[in-house]
Amino acid sequence: MRPTPSESTAGIARILRDTVLPHVGDSHASAQLQQVIAVLGQTNWNEAAFQVMRARDRAIDALAECASWCASDPLRVSHFTAVDVPQRVELSSFDEVVQQLLFARGALERFIAELASWRALHGTADSDDVLRVISAALAA
Amino acid sequence: MSADEGAALSSALEDALSSALGVRVSVQGLRRLSGGSSRENWWFELEQHGETRPMLLRRDPVTSVANTERAVERTVLDALVHEPLPTPVIVAADLDGGRLERPWMVLECNSGRADRSVLRDRDPFRLGPAGRLGLAHDLCDLLADAHRLDPATTGLGVVPVDPARNEIDRWSDEWSRVARQPQPELAYAAMWLDEHRPPPPQRPVLVHGDFRPANVLIDDDDGTGRVSVLLDWEFAHLGDPAEDVGWYLAPIYRTEHLLGDQWTATMFLERYCARSGITIEPERLRFWQVLATFKLAVIALAAVSSFLDDSGDRAAPPTDGVMRTLMREVRS
Numbered sequence: 001m002r003p004t005p006s007e008s009t010a011g012i013a014r015i016l017r018d019t020v021l022p023h024v025g026d027s028h029a030s031a032q033l034q035q036v037i038a039v040l041g042q043t044n045w046n047e048a049a050f051q052v053m054r055a056r057d058r059a060i061d062a063l064a065e066c067a068s069w070c071a072s073d074p075l076r077v078s079h080f081t082a083v084d085v086p087q088r089v090e091l092s093s094f095d096e097v098v099q100q101l102l103f104a105r106g107a108l109e110r111f112i113a114e115l116a117s118w119r120a121l122h123g124t125a126d127s128d129d130v131l132r133v134i135s136a137a138l139a140a
Numbered sequence: 141m142s143a144d145e146g147a148a149l150s151s152a153l154e155d156a157l158s159s160a161l162g163v164r165v166s167v168q169g170l171r172r173l174s175g176g177s178s179r180e181n182w183w184f185e186l187e188q189h190g191e192t193r194p195m196l197l198r199r200d201p202v203t204s205v206a207n208t209e210r211a212v213e214r215t216v217l218d219a220l221v222h223e224p225l226p227t228p229v230i231v232a233a234d235l236d237g238g239r240l241e242r243p244w245m246v247l248e249c250n251s252g253r254a255d256r257s258v259l260r261d262r263d264p265f266r267l268g269p270a271g272r273l274g275l276a277h278d279l280c281d282l283l284a285d286a287h288r289l290d291p292a293t294t295g296l297g298v299v300p301v302d303p304a305r306n307e308i309d310r311w312s313d314e315w316s317r318v319a320r321q322p323q324p325e326l327a328y329a330a331m332w333l334d335e336h337r338p339p340p341p342q343r344p345v346l347v348h349g350d351f352r353p354a355n356v357l358i359d360d361d362d363g364t365g366r367v368s369v370l371l372d373w374e375f376a377h378l379g380d381p382a383e384d385v386g387w388y389l390a391p392i393y394r395t396e397h398l399l400g401d402q403w404t405a406t407m408f409l410e411r412y413c414a415r416s417g418i419t420i421e422p423e424r425l426r427f428w429q430v431l432a433t434f435k436l437a438v439i440a441l442a443a444v445s446s447f448l449d450d451s452g453d454r455a456a457p458p459t460d461g462v463m464r465t466l467m468r469e470v471r472s
Contacts, residue, residue, distance in 0.1 A: 031174030032453055039455040059324075106322035116331040124335070138325050139467035 005045035013040040052097050059104035060088055062137035066111050069130040075122075080114050083107060108134065146170060149240070153184070153197060156239040157246065160232035163188065170197075179374070183249065186231075194249035195231060200242040202451050211235055212296070213374040214245060216346075219295035225286055226250075226369045251361070252368035256354035259399060265360040269402070275365045276403045277411065279353060282367060283388065284415035287345040287381045296378050299344040303379035304337045304427065311435050318442040325463040326441075329434045332470040338424040341380040345418075349375025351384045352397060382420045385412060386428025392436060392465055430469050437462045 003011070017037050024030045044051070067083035070076045084107055091097050112134065119127055154167040166187040173181040173196075182197040214235065220227045233245035255264045259272050267275060291299060300306045308330065315326055348355075350372050357368040388397055389405045398404060413419055440459045446452030 026172070027174050028172035032455070036455045039457045042457040042461075102321055105324050108324040109322040109327045112324055112327040112331060116327075116334065119331070119335070134324070135328060135467055135471050138328060139464055139471055 005048070009040050009043075009045050013037050016040075049094050049097070052094070052101055056097055056101035056104060057088065058137040058140055059101060059108055060086055062134050063104055063107055063111070065133045066108075066130055069127075076118070079118055079121075081110065083111055108138075149182075150184070152239045153246075156234060156244075157186065157232055159239075160234070161188070168192070186246075196228075196247045196249045197244060198247065199240055199244040200237075202242070212376055213372075215295045216373045216376045217247075219293060220289075223289055223293065225289065226282075226367060227373070228369055228371060250357050250369040252357035252359035252366075254354055254357050254371070256352070256396060258353045258358055258365070259403075260396060265358055265365050267360070267365040271365050273399060273402055275358070275367070276399055276408075278367050279356065280408055280411045281415055282356070282370060283348070283351055283384055284412050284418075286348060286351075286370070287384070287416045287418060289346050291344055291346055291378050294346045294376075294378065296346070296376065299378045302337075302340055303344065303383070304333075304340075304431075306377075306379065307383065307431055307435075308333050308337070311431070311438050315438045315441065318438070318445045320445055320448065323437075323441065323463070325467055326434065326437060329430065329437070329466050329470055333427065333431055333434060336423070336427050336430070338380070338382075338421075338427050341382065341424075343381065343418055344378055345381045347375075347377050347379040347381070347383045348373065349377060349384070349387075351388055352393065380424070380428065381416070381418050382424045382428045383431070385409070385420055386425055386430075387432040387435075389425070390429050390432035390436070391469060392433055392462070430466075433462070433466045433469050437466050 016033060021030065021033055021037070024033055063083055063085045067085050070080045070083055086100055086103055086107075091100065115127060115131070150167050150170040153170065154165065157167065158164050168185045168187060170182055170184040173183055180197075180199045180201050182199070184195055184197060185192045186195045214230060214233050217227055217230050221229060228247040228250065231246045231248055234240065235243045235245075237243050258265055258267075259276055263272060265271075312326075312330055315323065348370070351370075355372040356370050359366045359368040385408075389408060394405075398408065409420065409425075437459060440456070440462045443452070443454065443456040444459055447454065447456040
């Protein structure tokens with residue numbers, strides 16, 4: 001018998017709520033315990049690793065679009081730091097995927113900061129398309 | 141906090157208050173209250189000359205989810221004490237910390253209680269639909285009244301030249317302070333905010349900075365739900381009245397601050413504008429609504445940071461939800 005991560009956390013949350021919480025007399029401790037229970041319920045634990053992988057893939061796809069957009073105009077090439085698009089490789093651990101996600105998000109954050117100064121200098125019209133790609137990736 | 145630590149704090153508070161008030165006083169029944177993400181709130185009874193009065197100790201936590209200006213709340217509350225606005229009265233304060241190690245202030249404890257869901261259908265104060273609508277009107281009027289105060293009487297100095305720029309910078313700085321990981325959503329929103337910055341308001345006002353049902357005490361003894369006092373002035377500053385309105389009407393708060401068809405954002409705006417005499421253009425409101433969500437995202441980030449640093453005692457969920465909300469708002 002192997003409970004899934006969601007089953008385990010749901011069981012823990014139930015015990016905290018039904019068995020422990022009624023016996024916590026201090027109002028501050030009780031409020032913090034309720035917050036712990038709420039936080040346990042706000043993550044889909046079974047999906048956590050897959051959500052990180054999907055977020056990494058979206059970030060890498062958006063970065064590839066940004067790199068292509070930059071490369072298509074010499075003026076952009078001189079304005080933007082080269083966009084480093086990580087290779088999507090098979091990763092063997094959750095930590096590795098998280099590291100790649102953070103790398104891609106860091107590159108996106110830098111690109112957006114440079115895009116802001118680009119738009120201030122050159123107007124917004126020519127970058128609206130790449131902006132839509134980025135916002136779609138981040139809003140998903 | 142252990143019983144020993146509680147007793148030590150109670151004793152330190154007794155000494156600090158006796159020193160501040162110039163008379164020996166006694167502190168009884170000190171207990172931590174729930175709530176307060178940027179300050180610790182403690183209730184106690186102060187005994188002085190044989191009389192007891194309920195008091196509220198507000199003390200900075202070890203790390204705060206918002207790096208608020210400590211002197212601001214004291215300055216504003218001191219300045220507003222003679223204004224016709226229900227604000228807390230400071231009994232004593234030490235912004236250097238002194239005996240309590242961290243900045244603190246003691247306020248007179250007003251009657252009533254705060255509940256962020258006071259307007260929601262679960263109706264924690266049993267006000268009924270008409271009572272909740274009346275309270276919603278009162279909250280709107282309270283904000284309008286706060287904005288009618290003369291900024292010169294607030295003790296907050298001069299009005300900033302560009303309030304929108306100021307707030308973008310303020311919350312971007314806070315983001316830099318608490319960031320542990322890249323946040324492209326915040327970079328994107330900061331760019332959007334900069335590109336949609338409204339001109340300075342025609343009539344700058346005293347901005348509360350965190351005006352919402354969670355920050356008023358409601359006196360429900362007679363079942364009418366009267367506002368007893370407006371709390372939490374630590375984010376107060378001079379600026380654009382649309383900032384408070386945008387915060388109250390931020391889409392993320394819709395179910396908490398409005399009442400469906402009975403009390404919509406349009407109704408709130410109409411009543412607010414009629415009472416305050418201030419007009420708020422749709423583009424200006426939109427900017428401040430997005431800034432409100434940006435600010436909420438930074439505060440959520442600070443909460444997670446504090447949680448992961450082992451310095452906070454409040455569990456914090458991932459910020460994915462509020463970041464997605466922010467992105468939806470700038471895309472709409």
